[in-house]
Amino acid sequence: MEFDRQLILYCRAGYEGECAAQVQAVAAEAGVHGFCRAVPDTGYLGFNAPDAAALAGWFEHLELDELVFARQLFLAGEPLEQLAPEDRLTPILRALAGQVFGGVLVETPDAEATRPLMRLCRKFRVPLERALEHRGMLRPGDPERPLLHLLFTDSTTVIPGRSRPGQGSPWPMGIPRLKLGRGAPSRSALKLEEALVTLLDADEREATLRPGLEAVDLGAAPGGWTWQLVRDGLMVTAVDNGPLAPELAASPQVEHRREDGFAFRPDRPVEWLVCDMVEQPSRVAELMADWLARGDCRRALFNLKLPMRRRQQAVADCRERIEARLARAGIGIRLSIRQLYHDRDEVTAYLRRV
Ligand SMILES: C[S@@+](CC[C@H](N)C(=O)[O-])C[C@H]1O[C@@H](n2cnc3c(N)ncnc32)[C@H](O)[C@@H]1O
Structure with missing residues (x-):
């Protein structure tokens, strides 16, 4: 699968417009012209550029730090749709065949409608990692290999993609898991x-x-x-x-x-x-x-x-x-x-x- 269809960004739900305007501006400055598909309150958006090679070239050097409203970023391939709940793994492995990754992030947008999918993401990660490792498609921590992102937008649809190690957030969904320490006076x-x-x-x-x-x-x-x-x-x-x-x-x-x-x-x-x-x-x-x-x-x-x-x-x-x-x-x-x-x-x- 080629990962050159669109740039996917996650943001705070309600900030899709700001995130879209900014990524378009940053891309345009680099000579990459495109448009965003953003639905309000979904917590993510896609930036499409007609020139796929230019998009991929720009993405290679893009850092998350350049984008105020984005929590996570990856370059996406074709969405995989109509995944059967009893076996989502097989079609995903088939689509990714021949590629080797240095890590996996199974994610869903941080929005009202998709938050219930977080459970699915957590449950899916370990079997996915095992299956990828078994096929030689995962070398955890290999800095030469891209990270695989799988973004579930509903329980039967996943958008696969990749980012450079260190390019995006190391945490799934771009959200660090932090626990309020005992004795903290406020959240x-x-x-x-x-x-x-x-x-x-x-x-x-x-x-x-x-x-x-x-x-x-x-x-x-x-x-x-x-x-x-x-x-x-x-x-x-x-x-x-x-x-x-x-x-x-x-x-x-x-x-x-x-x-x-x-x-x-x-x-x-x-x-x-x-x-x-x-x-x-x-x-x-x-x-x-x-x-x-x-x-x-x-x-x-x-x-x-x-x-x-x-x-x-x-x-x-x-x-x-x-x-x-x-x-x-x-x-x-x-x-x-x-x-x-x-x-x-x-x-x-x-x-x-x-
Ligand atoms: C959001 S709260 C800060 C919470 C704090 N960071 C914490 O972790 O508990 C904002 C605080 O700013 C204070 N504040 C607002 N204007 C101020 C000013 N001109 N000088 C000093 N404090 C001010 C308010 O009294 C209020 O306690």
Whole structure:
């Protein structure tokens, strides 16, 4: 089977329009012209380009990090339809015959209608992997081999596809399985944890999330993000007029400052600035850029709350403001902006000096 029919992207249900507009724009910049087939609230979409070779060539270099609203991506082949519930495996193996993969992700869109298929995906994975291995079609962890994606859009239809190892999300459906740690003051702790495992690589996490380093958390209450950083051993200044969870407030690693997050500055530079204040995204973006430009922090991780309309433009506007401010300061940066699983009507940004 050729995997060159369309690019499949998963996104938050309700964000298909934003995801489609962005992938079309990114593709067009690379000279690949195409159109999206997106049905609202399905949690996924397909980008088709009449020039299949151009699509495949562009996909080779495409990184998930370039697409704000996409959780996962793969290049798809022909959908396999009318799979019999008693034997879905045989036609899939037949269609994939002759190919060798380095791993398998069995997935379904994260949407109301398809969520019940998650059970099927979980049950199907092990027999599929066994069957592929038995036929020499799976070499787990082989970095030279593509990953196989199987996207169930209903219980009898699957879209097969491939991605480069490391190109998409390592987690099925682009959703890391995280469990809220005991003692976390709010579920927001998971939001920061997801950002840290998604936007930083292992080396970066090891170097920057360790005892001895300092962080400032703007809009910290009740303390989920602060708790997450404390767990990694950092000293945290938690800035918020609201109360922190009492146990966290009593921690020797935490200093609670009841101040305005837009006015607070640390006495000396810190490694991390994190910010979850519910504020206009442009204001937050300017603030984050200013901290970096003035050398108050080395890296910033923050949420940008999205407006009801023109959400893609709001993200682009924040990016422009940050890039312009740091260009004026002569500071090289890298900025990743992604809508993560735990982000509702918001995106998470990670800004660092390079
Ligand atoms: C979504 S909550 C933060 C949740 C937090 N990240 C956690 O993990 O528990 C937003 C917080 O921002 C605070 N906030 C909003 N505007 C602020 C400002 N100008 N200065 C300081 N805190 C602010 C609010 O008081 C609120 O506690």
